[in-house]
Amino acid sequence: MKNYKMTIAYDGTRYQGWQRLKDTDKSIQGKIEDVLSRMCGHKVEIHGSGRTDGGVHAKGQVASFKIQTDKSCQEIRDYLNEYLPEDIAVTAVCEADDRFHARLTRCRKTYLYRINNSNISNVFERKYVYNVPEELRVDKMKKAASYLKGEHDFVGFSSLKKVKKSTIRTIYDVKIEREGSEVRIYITGDGFLYNMVRIIAGTLIEIGKGEKEPECILKVLETKNRENAGFTAPAQALTLYEVRYDL
């Protein structure tokens, strides 16, 4: 058995999310496992770096799997792309260290949240952006973002009902840039709680509109209270941009 690492891009619009649920195949994981199992002639399981919610996209999701095959990495990639639907693409397959596991190996993930800051629809990108007609103060959003960096308990930025595991995460970087009428938020961290990126994006948007002050970030981190944070920004504008491993 060899261990493989694959990189995947997908348009999440049609799917219930990354994770396979019993007996359904409206998941991205399910679609890929089905084709890989067909290639191998037996059931194959793949492990993603993490789940993405329904409607969330990926430019660089990573998954690992172990199979026995005579095919080269490129042949595996080509086989997958031949049978996968057009909204899922395997952009790379390579052999990985035996210890590598896409979910368990430590990584840095970058998410991208895209905002069309205009009252004019971006007709070609409309399914991948969130429309905010009011002018966003990017300077204020950047100030707020600076408070997010570092190791914190982010439970106030999550939709978790019951908290069993640690809710401490590290955010390495938050980059906010404007290009024309688009505002992009890139968030890089060692992991994210349920809905955490979307709630951070929603909070930053409210700060950009002037509905909240940048310092509200500090208050959410301090009080650990979801109610002090902003709304959960829509899934369709969120993309898992990159996953980087040391291994």
Added chain:
Amino acid sequence: MKNYKMTIAYDGTRYQGWQRLKDTDKSIQGKIEDVLSRMCGHKVEIHGSGRTDGGVHAKGQVASFKIQTDKSCQEIRDYLNEYLPEDIAVTAVCEADDRFHARLTRCRKTYLYRINNSNISNVFERKYVYNVPEELRVDKMKKAASYLKGEHDFVGFSSLKKVKKSTIRTIYDVKIEREGSEVRIYITGDGFLYNMVRIIAGTLIEIGKGEKEPECILKVLETKNRENAGFTAPAQALTLYEVRYDL
């Protein structure tokens, strides 16, 4: 009555094309006229720079219209964008010289044809590109493109059944560029015959694949025979990129 010039972007996927047909509103022109008529309280007709076929997109289609209104140009634009569907956007409205007419005033049009030159789907752009897995020889395509420039009878590059009007057109420029796995063809001319850009794109693709030689362009121009040209490349990868007027 004031004369206005508007610039429009649209995703043509859902539409039968630019031109309004009797009693149907699956045209882009129809959608815009309906909103403009509602704003004015009476029927308004708009004139596009030209028709685009069903499935063809536009980044910079131009149309003109005459109305009497107290609204500013920006207010007209905002009104239209408020009521137009998300796949049609009016990106600009301005007052124009009285003599300006989007179809009759002389202009230079640029079309863009987008090719995903890969066996890996471009998941986010898949509705706006044509997939060519075989490697394209861009150098050969550029050589072929050079033969297209200038004033020629392009009837061999059209799907016209009966020819009444002149089929002589001028192509000012053909630019072919590769960026990553995408190959883009920009064609600028004073006008284009029915299906002319798609047949030129199809011919250039066949040349890039090595199925035809660059000199076949000369043969089509000389023989004026459609059969010497390549296939009609799909509409979904074609975008009316820009329309420029002297006036």
